[in-house]
Amino acid sequence: xxxxxxxxxxxxxxxxxxxxxxxxxxxxxxxxxxxxxxxxxxxxxxxxxxxxxxxxxxxxxxxxxxxxxxxxxxxxxxxxxxxxxxxxxxxxxxxxxxxxxxxxxxxxxxxxxxxxxxxxxxxxxxxxxxxxxxxxxxxxxxxxxxxxxxxxxxxxxxxxxxxxxxxxxxxxxxxxxxxxxxxxxxxxxxxxxxxxxxxxxxxxxxxxxxxxxxxxxxxxxxxxxxxxxxxxxxxxxxxxxxxxxxxxxxxxxxxxxxxxxxxxxxxxxxxxxxxxxxxxxxxxxxxxxxxxxxxxxxxxxxxx
Amino acid sequence: xxxxxxxxxxxxxxxxxxxxxxxxxxxxxxxxxxxxxxxxxxxxxxxxxxxxxxxxxxxxxxxxxxxxxxxxxxxxxxxxxxxxxxxxxxxxxxxxxxxxxxxxxxxxxxxxxxxxxxxxxxxxxxxxxxxxxxxxxxxxxxxxxxxxxxxxxxxxxxxxxxxxxxxxxxxxxxxxxxxxxxxxxxxxxxxxxxxxxxxxxxxxxxxxxxxxxxxxxxxxxxxxxxxxxxxxxxxxxxxxxxxxxxxxxxxxxxxxxxxxxxxxxxxxxxxxxxxxxxxxxxxxxxxxxxxxxxxxxxxxxxxxxxxxxxxxxxxxxxxxxxxxxxxxxxxxxxxxxxxxxxxxxxxxxxxxxxxxxxxxxxxxxxxxxxxxxxxxxxxxxxxxxxxxxxxxxxxxxxxxxxxxxxxxxxxxxxxxxxxxxx
Numbered sequence: 001x002x003x004x005x006x007x008x009x010x011x012x013x014x015x016x017x018x019x020x021x022x023x024x025x026x027x028x029x030x031x032x033x034x035x036x037x038x039x040x041x042x043x044x045x046x047x048x049x050x051x052x053x054x055x056x057x058x059x060x061x062x063x064x065x066x067x068x069x070x071x072x073x074x075x076x077x078x079x080x081x082x083x084x085x086x087x088x089x090x091x092x093x094x095x096x097x098x099x100x101x102x103x104x105x106x107x108x109x110x111x112x113x114x115x116x117x118x119x120x121x122x123x124x125x126x127x128x129x130x131x132x133x134x135x136x137x138x139x140x141x142x143x144x145x146x147x148x149x150x151x152x153x154x155x156x157x158x159x160x161x162x163x164x165x166x167x168x169x170x171x172x173x174x175x176x177x178x179x180x181x182x183x184x185x186x187x188x189x190x191x192x193x194x195x196x197x198x199x200x201x202x203x204x205x206x207x208x209x210x211x212x213x214x215x216x217x218x219x220x221x222x223x224x225x226x227x228x229x230x231x232x233x234x235x236x237x238x239x240x241x242x243x244x245x246x247x248x249x250x251x252x253x254x255x256x257x258x259x260x261x262x263x264x265x266x267x268x269x270x271x272x273x274x275x276x277x278x279x280x281x282x283x284x285x286x287x288x289x290x291x292x293x294x295x296x297x298x299x300x301x302x303x304x
Numbered sequence: 305x306x307x308x309x310x311x312x313x314x315x316x317x318x319x320x321x322x323x324x325x326x327x328x329x330x331x332x333x334x335x336x337x338x339x340x341x342x343x344x345x346x347x348x349x350x351x352x353x354x355x356x357x358x359x360x361x362x363x364x365x366x367x368x369x370x371x372x373x374x375x376x377x378x379x380x381x382x383x384x385x386x387x388x389x390x391x392x393x394x395x396x397x398x399x400x401x402x403x404x405x406x407x408x409x410x411x412x413x414x415x416x417x418x419x420x421x422x423x424x425x426x427x428x429x430x431x432x433x434x435x436x437x438x439x440x441x442x443x444x445x446x447x448x449x450x451x452x453x454x455x456x457x458x459x460x461x462x463x464x465x466x467x468x469x470x471x472x473x474x475x476x477x478x479x480x481x482x483x484x485x486x487x488x489x490x491x492x493x494x495x496x497x498x499x500x501x502x503x504x505x506x507x508x509x510x511x512x513x514x515x516x517x518x519x520x521x522x523x524x525x526x527x528x529x530x531x532x533x534x535x536x537x538x539x540x541x542x543x544x545x546x547x548x549x550x551x552x553x554x555x556x557x558x559x560x561x562x563x564x565x566x567x568x569x570x571x572x573x574x575x576x577x578x579x580x581x582x583x584x585x586x587x588x589x590x591x592x593x594x595x596x597x598x599x600x601x602x603x604x605x606x607x608x609x610x611x612x613x614x615x616x617x618x619x620x621x622x623x624x625x626x627x628x629x630x631x632x633x634x635x636x637x638x639x640x641x642x643x644x645x646x647x648x649x650x651x652x653x654x655x656x657x658x659x660x661x662x663x664x665x666x667x668x669x670x671x672x673x674x675x676x677x678x679x680x681x682x683x684x685x686x687x688x689x690x691x692x693x694x695x696x697x698x699x700x701x702x703x704x705x706x707x708x709x710x711x712x713x714x715x716x717x718x719x720x721x722x723x724x725x726x
Contacts, residue, residue: 006613010559013617026372026395030457030476031507031526031566032622038562039616046559 007047014040310713312700316380316388319704322350322711323390324718325375329359331392331445333403334718350720354403356445359394371396377462379471381484389448391471395458398473400449400484409439454480454490461511467518474511474523481535493541494523494533509624510570517576520545524581528552528565532592548590550597560612560621568624573633574705580636582627585609587638587648602648602655605640607678607689620694631706639698642687643714644674660698660712660719671721 014036021028021036307328314323322334335353362371372395381389387404412434416422457475464471472493473480479494494511498504506527514520519535531544552561564584572579578599581588585606588598604625608615615621620641627638639645640657648655657674664672677686700713708723 007559010613010616017619025370026374027367027369027458031460031509034504034507034526035563035566035622039559042559042562 003046007043010043011040011047014043306716308716310700310716310718311374311376312378313702313711313713313718314378314380314390315702315704315711316390317382317705319706319709321353321380321388322702322720323378323380323392324711324713325358325378325392326716327372327374329357329361329373329375329394331356331358331375331378331390331401333443334720354443354445356401358392358399358401358447359397362396376459379462379464381464382468384468391462391464393459393462393473396452396455398451398459398462398482399447400451401445402448403443403445406442406444407438407440408436410434411437449484449487451482451487451490454482457507460509461523463511463513463521465513465518466516470518472511472513472521474508476507479508479511479521479523479541491539493535493539495540495542509567512570512572512579515572515574515576522570522572522579524567524570526566527562528567528583530567530570530579530581530590546592546595548595548598550588556609558612560616563616563621564612569626571627571629573629574631575633578633580627580629582625582638584621584623584625587627587636589636589650600650602636602646604638604646605644605676607676608641611689615694618694620697623697623699625697625699626701628701628703630703630708635703637701637703637710639701639712641694641697642692643696643698644676645698645701645712658721660714660717660721661696662717665719665721670724 017036018033018040021033307326307330309327310324311327312323312325315321316323320336322336324332324334326332331354332352333354334350336348336350339348358375359373361373363369364371374394375392376395377391377393379391381391381400383389387402390401390403392399392401411418412432414423414428414431414434415425451473455473455475455478457477459473459475461474462471463474469485470481470483473482473490474494477495477497478492480490481493482490494508496506496508506525506529509524509526511521511523514522520532521535521541522530522532524530528549530548532546532548533541534545535541537543537545552565567581567583569582570579577592579590579592581590581598582604585608586604587602589600589602590598612621625639627636629636634651635647635649637645637647643660644657645660646655646657657676658671659674672685675683675686676692677683677688682688696715698712698714702711704710710721712719712721
C-alpha cells in the first residue's frame with residue numbers, strides 16, 4: 001500500500017518537474033527530462049502492479065478542470081477542453097469496474113500545494129508553455145495541421161471518452177502521418193480534447209473510441225479559472241483535475257511510455273519530447289483491457 | 305541563479321594557469337606567481353591574470369529558445385608560443401580564445417600623436433623611428449575562432465586531441481570532430497539519436513579523447529555505460545570498439561536506480577591505461593582492458609542512498625559531479641555536498657573528506673578531515689546527514705598536472721589548496 005502512495009507521490013513530483021522544465025531558461029534539458037520520465041515509468045509500474053482497491057473512493061462528480069488557456073493568436077488547435085469535466089454521475093462503483101464514470105480515487109494525503117501549484121501555473125503559464133515549447137517552424141505548422149486532421153478524423157473535438165479513455169480518437173494518428181517531421185511540442189495534447197474526467201489519456205488506435213463510452217460535450221474554456229477543489233468532505237480527496245491538466249499538456253509527449261505494457265520490461269524505454277529538435281507527436285497506444293478498469297488517477301499514471 | 309557561480313575549473317598543461325568559467329559567461333584565469341627563489345619551499349600563489357566575457361546570452365529566434373551563457377567546459381590547448389589558447393563552450397557554441405600579454409608599447413610614431421590623433425602630414429618636418437617602451441603588463445583575450453551551429457542539443461563536453469589539431473565536442477546525442485583552424489564545418493563521429501525520438505533510452509553525458517592515442521575517445525551515457533571508439537575503424541563511430549558496463553546489483557533497485565547510475569563525468573588517467581567515471585554516489589576506475597566491471601569503486605557519499613527520494617524532490621539527484629586524477633594517477637578527487645570534497649588514494653586505499661569553507665580554511669593551516677555520521681551516536685566534530693547543506697555542492701575540482709595543488713570550486717568561491725611538503 002505504501003508503495004502505491006510513494007509511487008503516487010513520485011509521479012506527481014515528476015510531473016511537476018517536467019512542467020517546470022519547460023519554462024526553464026536555456027531550453028528543455030533532454031538528459032534531465034529523460035531521467036524524470038524513467039522515474040515516472042518506474043513509479044507507474046509500481047503503482048499499477050500493486051492493486052489496492054481501498055485506495056479508490058466513489059466521490060462526487062468531480063472537478064471541472066482548468067484547461068490551459070488558448071494562446072492568443074495561436075491557431076485553435078482544439079484545446080483540451082472539457083478536461084476534467086466529469087461525465088454525468090452514474091453509480092458510484094468502487095474500482096475496478098468498467099463504468100463510464102470517472103472514479104474518484106482517494107489519496108491518503110492532501111495534495112496540497114504540490115499538485116495545485118502546477119495547475120495554477122498551467123493555467124497562468126499556458127502561454128509560456130506553448131511559447132517555449134515550439135521548437136521549430138514545423139512545430140507551429142503541425143499545430144495548425146492538427147485540428148484539421150482532428151476535424152477530419154473524428155469529426156469533432158468533442159468526441160467523448162469514457163473513463164477508460166484508452167483511445168485517442170482525435171485523429172492524431174492521421175495527423176501524425178501527415179507530419180513525419182513531427183513537432184514534439186506539447187501542442188499535440190491540445191488538439192486531443194477527448195480526455196475526459198480526470199486523465200483519460202489512454203492509448204489506442206486512431207479513431208477507435210473507447211467502447212461503451214458516453215458521448216460528452218466538451219465546451220471550450222478560455223477562462224483561467226482555478227481548479228475548484230472538490231467541495232466536499234475529505235481533505236483526502238485528490239484533485240485529479242490538476243493531473244488531468246498536466247496530462248493533457250504532456251500527454252502526447254509521453255505516449256511512448258505506453259507502448260509497452262506495465263510489465264513489459266525495459267526494452268523500449270520511451271522519452272518525452274526531445275529538446276530543441278522536433279519529436280514525433282506521440283500516440284497513446286495502450287489498449288490493454290486493464291486500462292478499462294482503472295480509475296482516472298491510475299489512468300493518468302498509465303498515460304505516463 | 306547568481307551569475308558568478310563557477311561552472312568549470314581547469315588547469316593548463318603546465319599548471320601555471322588556472323581557468324574558471326561561471327554561469328554569467330565569464331572566464332577568469334589565475335596565474336601562479338613565480339616562486340621566490342630565495343625561499344626554497346615557498347609556493348607560488350595564484351592571482352587573477354585575466355578576466356573576459358566569453359559568452360553572452362543568445363536567443364534562438366527560430367526555436368524561441370534562450371541559449372544560456374553559462375560556460376560548461378574550458379579546455380586548454382598545449383602551449384606553442386608565448387600566447388595561451390583555450391577553448392570555452394556554452395550549450396551551443398565553442399570559442400577559441402587567445403590570451404596574450406602585452407608589456408611594451410610603441411612610441412614615437414610619425415603620423416600620429418601619442419594620443420592617436422593623426423598628424424597633419426604637412427607639419428612633419430623630420431622622421432623618427434618608433435621605439436618600444438615598457439608598459440604595465442596588459443593581458444588581452446581575443447576570440448580567434450568561433451565554432452557555432454553544429455549542435456542541436458546542449459554541449460556537455462569538449463576535449464582536445466593529442467594531435468593538438470583537432471578536438472571533439474559532445475552534446476546529448478551527438479559528438480562532432482573539429483579542426484582547430486576550421487570553423488565552418490565539423491564531422492559528426494557519433495550519433496545516437498534514434499529515428500523515432502520516442503525510442504530514446506539514453507543520452508551522451510561526457511566524452512574525452514585518449515591522452516596519447518589520437519584515434520581513441522570514450523563517451524559515457526546516462527545509463528551508466530562507457531563506449532570506447534576508434535576513429536580508424538569507420539567515419540561514424542556509432543559502433544564502439546569497447547563497451548564498459550558493470551552489471552547492476554538487483555538488490556539495490558529503486559525508483560531512482562537509473563538516475564544514480566547516470567555517469568556525470570569520465571576522465572582518462574594521465575597514463576592512458578585507466579579511466580574514471582563518476583555517477584551520483586560513487587567513483588569507479590576502469591582498466592581499459594577490462595570491460596566487464598571497474599577495477600575500483602569508491603563510495604563518495606553512500607549515506608545518501610537512503611535519501612534519494614528527497615534528493616529527487618529538491619533536484620539534487622541531478623547534480624553532475626566531476627572527478628579528476630592527480631598528476632601521477634595515484635589519487636583521485638571528487639566533490640560532494642556541504643562543501644565537502646573527497647580524495648581517494650589508490651595505493652593506500654585510504655580516503656579523506658575535506659571541507660572547502662572560509663571558516664575552516666585559514667591560510668597555511670591544514671585542512672581537518674571531516675566525517676559524516678551515518679547513524680547512531682554522533683561523535684564530536686561529526687556532521688549528521690540531515691545537517692548537510694545540499695545547496696553547498698562542490699561539482700568542479702581540478703588537480704595540478706604535476707604538483708600537489710588542487711582547485712576546488714564551491715558555488716561562487718574558488719579554493720586553492722596546496723600540500724605542504726616538509
